[in-house]
Amino acid sequence: MGWWKTWKALEAQGIMGINRRNADYVLKYNKRGLYPIVDDKIITKQRAIEAGIHVPEMYGVISTEKEIDNLDAIIGGRDDFVIKPAKGAGGDGILVIADRFEERFRSISGRIISREEIQHQISSILTGLYSLGGHRDRALIEYRVTPDQIFRSISYEGVPDIRVIVLMGYPIMAMLRLPTRQSNGKANLHQGAIGVGVDLATGVTLRGTWLNSIISKHPDTTNAVDGVQLPNWDGFMKLAAGCFELCGLGYIGVDMVLDQNKGPLILELNARPGLNIQIANDCGLTHRTQAVEQRLEQLALNEEVDTVEQRVRFVQELFGHVPVVS
Template sequence: MLGRWLALRRRGVMGINERNGDYVLRYNRRHLYPLVDDKLLTKERAIRAGIQVPDLYASVESEHGINAFLRSLDQYHDFVIKPSQGAGGDGILVITDRFDHFYRTAGGRLLTEDDIKHHLSNTLSGMYSLGGHRDRAMVEYRVTPDSVFGAISYEGVPDIRIIVLCGYPVMAMLRLPTRQSQGKANLHQGAIGVGVDLATGITLEGTWHNQVIQRHPDTANRVAGVQLPDWNGFMEIAAGCYELTGLGYLGVDLVLDKDKGPLMLELNARPGLNIQIANDAGLGSRCAVVERHMEALAAAGETETPSKRISYCQQHFASDILPVSA
């Protein structure tokens, strides 16, 4: 056991205690957490900053506003309802179409307006929120995944997580829904994590239940060697989220819409560590490289723009071996 731990340390693999003590607590000031824990605050701030996000249609914070809230959605045939302070995908309701007086969900169920009201009431009561506190509900544009994911994803919307240290993107992962995850891009529910080369945006091997895999279990297609379109667009959004929030250690979750391109979905001040398995690389070693670079800049009295930060990381953290199919 000790030998394995030492081997991981030599590879710069970050453990949860290191993440919490050396990065989350050190770089993330507690009073800034609401900017990422509250999705509505995040979205409103991103819109003001010019960061591309799924369009916000409406929001509601009290039961007496639910009827007016629903009427404001009459012009939309499809949308997504989210708890503002939800976590892990709980409480998200995806409506794909209207059928007479019914709402059709992504899973094909038909819901009545009373069903939607009940869901909204539960959301406002805090059923899906962090800590069970009173919450708000928001409705936004329903993302349609780019066709590039057609062969390597099962239903749902794949997303990309980029870990950012003080504005430097240090590691990226594509999360692909599976049948087991019920179309959700959540690794804990059975989605696949696929490493992404920072320099090119080409996918690497994947991880499923902490095991390295080469093929998607539902489509049987290889997950490596896929070129993600507009990769620099993803990197620019991720790098800019440091200025957006002031939080130094972030997980930036993004999606690729077939019409709108890269969009920032949400932010996480305590991102998980499975991304290291997907990339076969250690977060600790990459963060240490960035920290030494920042110390050198500070000693010289210099700072870097987001584009310079991206270039630095793409030069230093490019994958050594890209898939042959790339």
């Protein structure tokens, strides 16, 4: 019975388990017919562009083996770009080119890559090697994000991103994901990236979690990960809130990046966001989702709806707090 007492204690703290997430939120709020909008990065990007939401610029799409011959025309004279599978997950299959070296290319890690290797990577993407379910896929070639200088001291290579869980247009919890040497420069928690909670009201980072341990410093840079003020935080919050209208899915994870030149950008959306964000924030999701559902019920009784700005203000006033800066 020990496990039952432990689970009941976690449940009392509002910790959401995967069964509750699936039954009470994913199945309830996400219509299956809308999944392609978020499961395919190209469709997501096209919808965002139409809605006037900022995303990394799309240079081109390769859908068939024959179209691989169009690579040079797509990248043109650009020295840096990113190739990724449209339906990939967890960062697998992504190739980041940071520079050219004579007739070859240089990856973000400094490895020299031939044109043939890039073509082979695209071919692997097309076969569905990295796609959800192993189905044939398309390769997306897009702008390479250059992280804002604020991340130089707390990230290892790669691009840090911000994950925000959004329920019916209300951002309810946020996390900064920082690449490490362990994660090979990817902002993927399962591969060894750091998850850092973010205060919804201020955009100031809270504590960090790494490989299921609580940490205060980045293992590679040794700099503190808490107490960092993320720039343009209200911009991030409004971007995340607006993704409800973008895709129509009620329960999503919104992944965003902060480019040093272009500011906040939407990277992708996720219809089945993970639950590790609760560890990074030392807080459960359930109490927050229930508060939003109560708000929606009250608005429905009065036949009212909140604007994006009102939704952001609601969650910031209810869930925000002043973190202790170390």
